[in-house]
Amino acid sequence: MSFPVKLEVFEGPLDLLLHLIEKNKVNIYDIPIVEITEQYLDYIKEMESKDLEIMSGFLVMAATLLNIKSRMLLPQEETEEEEVVDPRQELVDRLLEYKMFKYISEELKDKQWDASKVLYKPPTIPPEISDYKEEVKVEDLLSDLTLSKLHHIFNSVVKKQMDKIDPIRSKFGKIEKEEINLSEKFLQIQEYGIAHRKFSFRNLLESQHSRMEVIVTFLSVLELIKIGRIRIEQECLFDDIHITYLADDIIQMEEVGF
Numbered sequence: 001m002s003f004p005v006k007l008e009v010f011e012g013p014l015d016l017l018l019h020l021i022e023k024n025k026v027n028i029y030d031i032p033i034v035e036i037t038e039q040y041l042d043y044i045k046e047m048e049s050k051d052l053e054i055m056s057g058f059l060v061m062a063a064t065l066l067n068i069k070s071r072m073l074l075p076q077e078e079t080e081e082e083e084v085v086d087p088r089q090e091l092v093d094r095l096l097e098y099k100m101f102k103y104i105s106e107e108l109k110d111k112q113w114d115a116s117k118v119l120y121k122p123p124t125i126p127p128e129i130s131d132y133k134e135e136v137k138v139e140d141l142l143s144d145l146t147l148s149k150l151h152h153i154f155n156s157v158v159k160k161q162m163d164k165i166d167p168i169r170s171k172f173g174k175i176e177k178e179e180i181n182l183s184e185k186f187l188q189i190q191e192y193g194i195a196h197r198k199f200s201f202r203n204l205l206e207s208q209h210s211r212m213e214v215i216v217t218f219l220s221v222l223e224l225i226k227i228g229r230i231r232i233e234q235e236c237l238f239d240d241i242h243i244t245y246l247a248d249d250i251i252q253m254e255e256v257g258f
Helices: 013-023 033-046 052-073 089-116 147-163 182-196 201-206 211-226
Strands: 198-200 230-233 242-245
Touching: 013 033, 013 052, 013 089, 033 052, 052 089, 182 198, 182 211, 182 242, 198 201, 201 211, 201 242, 211 230
Parallel strands: none
Antiparallel strands: 198 242, 230 242
16 A cells, blocks of 8 residues: 655654544544554555665654554453553654644744745945934024023923922821820720710811821720710711710720720
């Protein structure tokens, strides 16, 4: 049996074997090893190459196929402890790896072909033109310059420099952690409530010295509302909230589990 193909079509024994598998339209995971081996040997017989290096690779693959063929024809003893290993598995793994690299090489070849069609024009500007610099006459440049214009230019430059300065961040100094004791603030609000009985929630917050102190005060008021020691009233939406302190004693935060 002969094939109307030339050796140059195949890059090696794996390439020929992959060609035979695709030609016979068989599953690469379930190779009919007897049929493929016979076709492979028929092709070897038709080869006329005298290059021993090329022939040796094809002969090694032929020996491998014959070995797999003989192992598959022999009866296999199945045991419960050992799984039956398919003699074709190693060959399948090599074919899959070769197929992957062949696909990658074809993709790279296409990219090389596309790149070969891209042409770049080298710079053709004469040196005497590319190195030319127009002379600037200082007299012409300063002919209409006055002291008023200089002052205006100076002010515009200074303004641009000032605009680059962040008016907020430029005044930042060292950020220090505020130490606010929640327990102490909880007691202070109760003392303030006993002393004033009725007071404005807005005024209470505005009297605090920092944002963190406002937050801690707000949390303390919420907890006092929760345990029923103060009552709040608001006549209209967005109006000030009026607080009435109801208790006559002071309790610790630990007593309410806050």
